[in-house]
Amino acid sequence: MSANDSPSGQQKTTSASLDAVRNATHDSAFLKACRREPVPHTPVWFMRQAGRSLPEYLKVREGIAMLDSCMMPELVAEITLQPVRRHKVDAAIYFSDIVVPLKAIGIDLDIKPGVGPVIAEPIRTRADLARLRDLTPEDVPYVTEAIGMLTAELGATPLIGFAGAPFTLASYLVEGGPSRNHERTKAMMYGDPQLWADLVDRLAEITGAFLKVQIEAGASAVQLFDSWVGALAPADYRRAVLPASAKVFDAVAPYGVPRIHFGVGTGELLGLMGEAGADVVGVDWRVPLDEAARRVGPGKALQGNLDPAVLFAPTPAVEAKTREVLDAAAGLEGHIFNLGHGVMPNMDPDALTRLVGYVHEQTAR
Numbered sequence: 001m002s003a004n005d006s007p008s009g010q011q012k013t014t015s016a017s018l019d020a021v022r023n024a025t026h027d028s029a030f031l032k033a034c035r036r037e038p039v040p041h042t043p044v045w046f047m048r049q050a051g052r053s054l055p056e057y058l059k060v061r062e063g064i065a066m067l068d069s070c071m072m073p074e075l076v077a078e079i080t081l082q083p084v085r086r087h088k089v090d091a092a093i094y095f096s097d098i099v100v101p102l103k104a105i106g107i108d109l110d111i112k113p114g115v116g117p118v119i120a121e122p123i124r125t126r127a128d129l130a131r132l133r134d135l136t137p138e139d140v141p142y143v144t145e146a147i148g149m150l151t152a153e154l155g156a157t158p159l160i161g162f163a164g165a166p167f168t169l170a171s172y173l174v175e176g177g178p179s180r181n182h183e184r185t186k187a188m189m190y191g192d193p194q195l196w197a198d199l200v201d202r203l204a205e206i207t208g209a210f211l212k213v214q215i216e217a218g219a220s221a222v223q224l225f226d227s228w229v230g231a232l233a234p235a236d237y238r239r240a241v242l243p244a245s246a247k248v249f250d251a252v253a254p255y256g257v258p259r260i261h262f263g264v265g266t267g268e269l270l271g272l273m274g275e276a277g278a279d280v281v282g283v284d285w286r287v288p289l290d291e292a293a294r295r296v297g298p299g300k301a302l303q304g305n306l307d308p309a310v311l312f313a314p315t316p317a318v319e320a321k322t323r324e325v326l327d328a329a330a331g332l333e334g335h336i337f338n339l340g341h342g343v344m345p346n347m348d349p350d351a352l353t354r355l356v357g358y359v360h361e362q363t364a365r
């Protein structure tokens with residue numbers, strides 16, 4: 001199957017325009033690095049680059065709830081473009097949230113400012129699983145529409161689509177909201193392995209379908225965020241999570257777009273996260289990239305991994321820490337520079353802009 005066969009039957013983005021997007025972005029530094037090809041400079045983007053660190057974001061979001069904003073295509077396109085205009089990053093990331101596909105299939109949830117996603121009725125029993133129905137492109141028309149607008153504006157700059165991975169989504173659904181220790185999630189995982197397996201398998205189906213919509217609309221790469229999976233030991237990850245994450249990666253494999261996988265505190269899981277099917281493994285700041293490369297093994301690019309908190313230090317300190325990251329990445333087959341986790345709301349946007357310039361200048365070849 002090629003991406004042009006449009007397996008969902010949706011033709012909102014025509015094959016010809018999808019081909020045009022593929023051609024325009026193909027030789028970008030970002031996609032070359034994902035493919036482990038030589039690059040003119042190390043590409044840079046930041047997780048959570050769109051959002052509260054930017055005054056122009058706060059301005060357009062004024063009076064609009066987070067989830068509502070995700071369903072307004074023009075606003076989504078504007079917010080996605082803001083960090084590209086300001087920082088000159090090498091890729092855009094689609095503005096949305098990991099819980100958007102769950103909302104789209106009818107799960108009653110909200111994103112509470114300063115808290116995160118909150119689920120009205122958590123998923124805890126076999127009967128609850130029935131509420132997790134399949135996602136179709138018709139459930140998320142605003143995604144197709146916004147991505148269509150974006151690819152027209154972005155030209156040669158690739159757009160990264162994303163989704164939450166089954167474990168991280170399951171944690172929100174089972175706990176009912178953010179959780180420090182994932183107690184109820186782990187209680188289900190260890191106590192009712194079959195219910196757990198069925199839950200993450202359902203989530204894999206939904207997530208795979210959601211990523212397909214984004215790719216068919218014109219996303220040039222996808223990132224699967226398993227933000228909280230670092231809470232697990234490798235043996236548990238392999239048994240209870242890897243099959244579901246692999247199912248998501250397999251679902252989008254036929255499109256041939258790079259698949260990025262990221263989690264926080266996943267130093268002990270990096271090899272397994274690559275094994276799940278990622279082409280690019282995201283690394284937080286706790287493991288130097290040369291060591292991460294040893295853990296991941298050959299044939300995969302790495303993304304990361306400056307400690308985001310470093311951005312609060314004076315510029316010479318930021319540059320010294322950035323140099324350390326670049327030095328550790330010197331022998332890699334493919335490196336995409338990023339922070340080890342997301343941009344923080346109170347970060348100075350100018351420090352981010354300077355960082356992009358510094359990485360480009362230091363790695364120009």
Ligand SMILES: Cc1c2[nH]c(c1CCC(=O)O)Cc1[nH]c(c(CCC(=O)O)c1C)Cc1[nH]c(c(CCC(=O)O)c1C)Cc1[nH]c(c(C)c1CCC(=O)O)C2
Nearest residue numbers: 047048049050051066096097098113114115116225227342
């Ligand atoms: C775990 C997770 C979530 N959402 C996401 C993850 C995985 C990434 C990670 O590990 O950070 C993913 C996400 N959420 C958002 C993006 C936008 C794209 C980007 O610029 O990276 C992305 C990629 C927008 C958002 N998602 C959210 C905001 C802030 C809400 C606002 O601006 O009103 C944004 C810009 C809300 C949200 N949504 C979530 C949290 C923890 C929060 C923060 C709650 C808070 O502190 O207010 C769940």
